[in-house]
Structure formats: C-alpha cells, structure tokens
Amino acid sequence: MPELPEVETIARGVNSRVRGDRIVEVWFGSHREPLKNSASRQARGLVERRIESVHRTGKHIVVELGSQGELRNSAGTGEIAAQWIVHLGMTGRLLVTTPDAPVAKHTHARLRLESGRELRFVDPRRFGRLEFRDLAKGTKFGGPGLEPLTIAGEDFAALFRGRKLAIKAALLNQTLMAGVGNIYADESLFRAGIRPRRRAGRLTREELERLRKSLKEVLEHAIRLGGSSVSDYVDADGAKGFFQFEHNVYQRTGEACRNCGTAIKKIVVAGRSTHYCANCQH
DNA sequence: ACAGGCTCCTGCAGGC
C-alpha cells in the first residue's frame, strides 16, 4: 500500500509520539504471522527496550532501540542496540493508540509502552513484514537501493545506463532505488513527460535529469500533504492524506489530462496498472 | 537481463 511519502508520514508521526518511551509488554497474534523471525523471538527481543527513534529507509520503517533492561524512566544511553523493522506491504498500518482503543481486525502485534500508549501493527492482507535485529548478533539494517530524495544526478543516470527494461519497471525496482511504488512512478513520469514503456537505457541525459527532479518534487509534495489515501491508508493517528486529490494520472483512466484534456490511458507495465497521457508524455 | 506469470492474503466494487 504505502510508498515513500506514506511511510515517511507514518514514521514521523510514530517517532513524535513514542520516541523516548519504553516497551513494557509485547503481544503477537497467534495465527500465521507476517514475520521474518518468530513471534517469540521478536517479543523477547523487543521488551524492556527504550525507543530511541523511528525513521524511514525506502519503504521500511526502522524503530531504533536501546539496550535491554535499562532502569525504568532512565534517559537511556542513546546508543542503538537493536532494531525493529516494519514493512507495511500493501495494507499494513502502524498505529499509536490508547490502550483501551478497540483492537482492529487483523491486528498482528501490540507493543504496550511505559506511557500507557500502544504501538499496533495491523495488516489485513499480511503482505507486510516484521523483523527484529539484535545488533550485537548481526548488522544494522541498511535497506536496498538509493534514496530518491537525495540521489545525485550522476548516480541517478548510472542506475539506468545500458538497461533494456521499461523505465517504469526500473523505478519500481527497489534494489536500484528504494521507496518508489506504483502511484509515484506514474506521477513522476507524467511530470517529466516520459512514457512508462520507454527503455530505461534509451533516455537522454536531459530526460533522466527531468525525471530525477520530477520524482523528487512529486515525493516532497506528497509528503507535505501527508501521502495518498487511495483506499485505506492512514497515518500513525489514523488520519488520511491529501495527495490523492493531486494525482494527475494515477487511477484517472479515461478522465481528461489536467494539462491538455486528452483522455488518460491505462496499460500494464511490469505487471502493474500504469496510467499516462499519450499527448503529454513521449 | 528481462518479461511475464503466479503466489502470498483480504476486502471491496461492479455485474448479473
């Protein structure tokens, strides 16, 4: 479901509410979990740790955790000893609630915090993933791919050099760049005036630079509006985003292009529905 | 290298 702007919005919201709080009790649902390592291992690893910060890497939310068993109410050392990595898949939600808030259907994890609040992971389709990492036993989560918000023009161009796949497929490939999904691939290609089926390696340097800037602008604009709420996306408070009203092509099949009035086309690229304006994009 | 298909799931909209 969520792409970079939605994940960024959620991570910021969660961070501002739980930073400095401590995990005092952990509950995982009993049936098949969307987990990378076992529920019991995660629960044992998470409990009694201070949440140092929460941030986004690609489409992943990274919860940075202090060492286990520090004194209650202590400020902590600020050092990162473990991480909880949350990937929301298509329908995942990470919510900060009061303990008495009704438990939504498909709630898979609940972390009770010292403040009394709860951090909950809800995911109907269970495409999301939860992973616990003890940094004493393994490496820090790096995530795949480069960050589209900060990538330099040279690096951006290098990603696509010599590649025969469609530019849209390349944008969706998380090992190249992390965070771009179906909405923002379509929207950035529209903004850059590039057709989604163009071969990545055939784009001119000028087009690539236009695409890099368009992508950055679209993502930053979407972050400012709290992301796109296409069906069920909500932030850490359960509030919706507003970028869906700014979409130029995504899910606007047959509607008039806001730029030229031509009907927006829908095709399939890389197995995903793809929307573009045949008049504005070349 | 890359395309395309299939898979993991649930929920919702639309057609009949």
Place this chain on the structure above:
DNA sequence: TGCCTGCAGGAGCCTG
C-alpha cells in the same frame, strides 16, 4: 440479497 470476477500503494520466485 447473494454469488462471481477482477482488482488493489508490494515483492519474491520461477520459467522461458
């Protein structure tokens, strides 16, 4: 009302 089909912000795997 119900039943069926298709589709959905992701991504991994397998085949050709």
